[in-house]
Amino acid sequence: xxxxxxxxxxxxxxxxxxxxxxxxxxxxxxxxxxxxxxxxxxxxxxxxxxxxxxxxxxxxxxxxxxxxxxxxxxxxxxxxxxxxxxxxxxxxxxxxxxxxxxxxxxxxxxxxxxxxxxxxxxxxxxxxxxxxxxxxxxxxxxxxxxxxxxxxxxxxxxxxxxxxxxxxxxxxxxxxxxxxxxxxxxxxxxxxxxxxxxxxxxxxxxxxxxxxxxxxxxxxxxxxxxxxxxxxxxxxxxxxxxxxxxxxxxxxxxxxxxxxxxxxxxxxxxxxxxxxxxxxxxxxxxxxxxxxxxxxxxxxxxxxxxx
Amino acid sequence: xxxxxxxxxxxxxxxxxxxxxxxxxxxxxxxxxxxxxxxxxxxxxxxxxxxxxxxxxxxxxxxxxxxxxxxxxxxxxxxxxxxxxxxxxxxxxxxxxxxxxxxxxxxxxxxxxxxxxxxxxxxxxxxxxxxxxxxxxxxxxxxxxxxxxxxxxxxxxxxxxxxxxxxxxxxxxxxxxxxxxxxxxxxxxxxxxxxxxxxxxxxxxxxxxxxxxxxxxxxxxxxxxxxxxxxxxxxxxxxxxxxxxxxxxxxxxxxxxxxxxxxxxxxxxxxxxxxxxxxxxxxxxxxxxxxxxxxxxxxxxxxxxxxxxxxxxxxxxxxxxxxxxxxxxxxxxxxxxxxxxxxxxxxxxxxxxxxxxxxxxxxxxxxxxxxxx
Numbered sequence: 001x002x003x004x005x006x007x008x009x010x011x012x013x014x015x016x017x018x019x020x021x022x023x024x025x026x027x028x029x030x031x032x033x034x035x036x037x038x039x040x041x042x043x044x045x046x047x048x049x050x051x052x053x054x055x056x057x058x059x060x061x062x063x064x065x066x067x068x069x070x071x072x073x074x075x076x077x078x079x080x081x082x083x084x085x086x087x088x089x090x091x092x093x094x095x096x097x098x099x100x101x102x103x104x105x106x107x108x109x110x111x112x113x114x115x116x117x118x119x120x121x122x123x124x125x126x127x128x129x130x131x132x133x134x135x136x137x138x139x140x141x142x143x144x145x146x147x148x149x150x151x152x153x154x155x156x157x158x159x160x161x162x163x164x165x166x167x168x169x170x171x172x173x174x175x176x177x178x179x180x181x182x183x184x185x186x187x188x189x190x191x192x193x194x195x196x197x198x199x200x201x202x203x204x205x206x207x208x209x210x211x212x213x214x215x216x217x218x219x220x221x222x223x224x225x226x227x228x229x230x231x232x233x234x235x236x237x238x239x240x241x242x243x244x245x246x247x248x249x250x251x252x253x254x255x256x257x258x259x260x261x262x263x264x265x266x267x268x269x270x271x272x273x274x275x276x277x278x279x280x281x282x283x284x285x286x287x288x289x290x291x292x293x294x295x296x297x298x299x300x301x302x303x304x305x306x307x
Numbered sequence: 308x309x310x311x312x313x314x315x316x317x318x319x320x321x322x323x324x325x326x327x328x329x330x331x332x333x334x335x336x337x338x339x340x341x342x343x344x345x346x347x348x349x350x351x352x353x354x355x356x357x358x359x360x361x362x363x364x365x366x367x368x369x370x371x372x373x374x375x376x377x378x379x380x381x382x383x384x385x386x387x388x389x390x391x392x393x394x395x396x397x398x399x400x401x402x403x404x405x406x407x408x409x410x411x412x413x414x415x416x417x418x419x420x421x422x423x424x425x426x427x428x429x430x431x432x433x434x435x436x437x438x439x440x441x442x443x444x445x446x447x448x449x450x451x452x453x454x455x456x457x458x459x460x461x462x463x464x465x466x467x468x469x470x471x472x473x474x475x476x477x478x479x480x481x482x483x484x485x486x487x488x489x490x491x492x493x494x495x496x497x498x499x500x501x502x503x504x505x506x507x508x509x510x511x512x513x514x515x516x517x518x519x520x521x522x523x524x525x526x527x528x529x530x531x532x533x534x535x536x537x538x539x540x541x542x543x544x545x546x547x548x549x550x551x552x553x554x555x556x557x558x559x560x561x562x563x564x565x566x567x568x569x570x571x572x573x574x575x576x577x578x579x580x581x582x583x584x585x586x587x588x589x590x591x592x593x594x595x596x597x598x599x600x601x602x603x604x605x606x607x608x609x610x611x612x613x614x615x616x617x618x619x620x621x622x623x624x625x626x627x628x629x630x631x632x633x634x635x636x637x638x639x640x641x642x643x644x645x646x647x648x649x650x651x652x653x654x655x656x657x658x659x660x661x662x663x664x665x666x667x668x669x670x671x672x673x674x675x676x677x678x679x680x
Contacts, residue, residue, distance in 0.1 A: 035478045042475050043491045049506045049555065050494065052523060056509070066519055068526050101366045109373020116377045117408040124404035133401075136409060143416050145666045147616055149638055149655040151415060153648050154422035158414075167348055168369050177415020180408055209400060210385045238499030240619040241635075245643065257501040261623050264505060271509060271521065278505040285497040293490075296497070297563055 057275035058082040064272040086276035094273060095251040096280045099259035103237060105168055106255055110175035110236045111229055117176060118183030123217050126192035127199055143181040152245055159246060166253055171246045179232050190224035191217060227298040234285055256281040326390055333383040343372040423652045430649030440653035453632040456546055457615060460633065465610040467554040472561025476569055477591055493559040500619025507552040508624055511538035542630045549631060552620055561606045568602035569595055601676040608669035615661050634658055
């Protein structure tokens with residue numbers, strides 16, 4: 001996907017209200033109540049699963065185990081039926097607080113490292129000449145199709161030899177490696193479209209390629225960087241497979257998704273804990289979604305070529 | 308860039324005095340990163356700070372180390388290259404920029420992928436031929452089930468996400484508060500597979516008849532006088548139940564892409580069809596749908612690839628029990644639980660072979676729309 005198309009997409013969820021008001025009148029002639037009702041039905045159906053977990057996470061253990069979460073709606077404003085005890089419990093005795101912090105330790109560097117590597121590489125691919133340039137670039141793009149499962153067994157052995165299993169550095173590098181082809185591809189498409197003049201005038205003004213990169217390329221590529229950053233951040237935060245294989249289930253290093261999966265295994269019927277645990281694992285992605293909706297959608301579309 | 312510009316640029320060099328400083332900084336950065344990694348790996352270094360404080364300090368060290376460290380390495384490498392004679396700097400610098408990415412890609416994707424292909428043929432029991440793992444893969448009854456399930460997923464999940472996403476995208480175009488309505492469909496996309504698994508396990512929760520049903524689906528079934536259904540144990544309902552959870556996630560993706568495409572269909576075209584007497588549904592079927600064909604293919608291929616690699620939903624709900632296994636989950640268990648590496652690599656190769664044709668369709672389609680490299 002080229003930078004312009006990612007950029008040029010109509011503003012999707014973020015600014016839709018504006019577009020909708022300008023185009024909807026011509027489009028929805030016989031719009032009527034049928035469309036409204038259907039949209040409402042699908043919308044409700046799509047919200048119920050999350051709402052059920054959300055409400056249950058605030059109900060006392062005894063209530064969750066004996067009655068459906070929808071029974072709270074008989075007296076929705078009776079606040080004595082809600083409690084924070086489940087959150088307190090999962091965060092302390094079920095190690096979810098530690099897991100939450102571990103997820104941050106994993107996710108932030110595992111987002112910044114591939115972006116940095118990719119931005120330098122994309123810049124060099126786009127604006128410098130060197131031997132093997134087109135060959136290397138073809139290899140990078142070709143690696144987009146490789147499912148990460150192809151790497152697991154050899155890497156697991158390599159990590160065993162170098163004592164990298166269960167270390168944060170190990171999982172940063174693994175996520176960086178798996179995210180790099182997409183990152184280089186997207187950033188190359190964007191950076192290579194930057195106008196040529198700005199580079200030439202920078203050179204003539206005496207900027208080195210390094211300062212050109214940090215002072216010009218990085219600030220100008222901000223939309224592409226943000227889209228990929230959000231895609232990679234959510235991908236890593238939500239990942240279970242890579243964390244399970246390279247970090248494992250030791251509470252010192254386990255991330256929230258692993259911790260949640262462990263909780264399902266050990267306390268599969270304790271719904272008051274599972275629902276709270278699920279929400280602990282979801283809170284960061286939901287915040288990212290609410291605050292950065294526009295970039296989130298773009299990043300997601302951009303990520304659709306990830307193998 | 309033009310050679311002349313490059314030459315001009317190299318005259319803008321730092322004074323030689325800075326050589327000592329640059330080298331000192333380089334050594335300092337490397338020592339600091341090494342120390343940071345030692346502290347991060349150590350299990351006892353931060354114990355004095357207590358469990359809570361220790362964790363937060365560890366987080367701070369880890370995040371700063373990962374984020375600043377990678378930049379520091381580039382700055383250091385660049386300053387070292389700039390110490391070289393001007394001509395050498397020009398030749399070598401691109402490799403300093405591209406090199407780290409290429410090295411990481413080689414270690415983490417290229418070499419392992421080649422290794423996986425080789426190992427799938429060489430890691431066989433004594434006296435067996437090179438195709439042993441593949442013969443096993445296609446004759447093992449447990450794997451037959453996994454392959455069959457992947458096929459069922461492949462038929463139902465992309466179609467389901469596509470149809471509901473398309474319907475919603477078409478309908479939402481004509482209601483007020485469009486963006487709000489879309490958000491609700493979209494939210495599941497940002498939830499992890501493990502989270503989705505918990506959410507849907509709760510929906511499918513089963514209690515024996517007579518007990519209060521706390522899962523909403525069985526509550527509905529019993530309120531209509533039916534018997535509670537163990538959705539995740541009963542075959543083949545359970546595989547369908549997992550597919551529904553997957554469709555719940557993926558519909559948002561389909562909806563967003565298709566909605567953007569539908570907005571691109573010229574209004575005049577739709578007006579013309581209406582003037583010619585076509586109804587809303589006819590217009591949609593005859594005018595809108597053909598115009599957004601490319602986006603439909605994108606949604607289909609992307610979802611199909613996600614389906615082939617589906618792991619976490621299955622792992623956290625049933626772990627493949629009750630005949631719900633899929634290839635990616637099987638591969639994880641062969642590798643991680645049974646240490647059956649030869650077989651696991653063969654499964655990875657099968658996954659690759661299944662993904663490639665869909666990827667080819669995807670890339671061709673993106674190209675036809677003028678998108679992609």
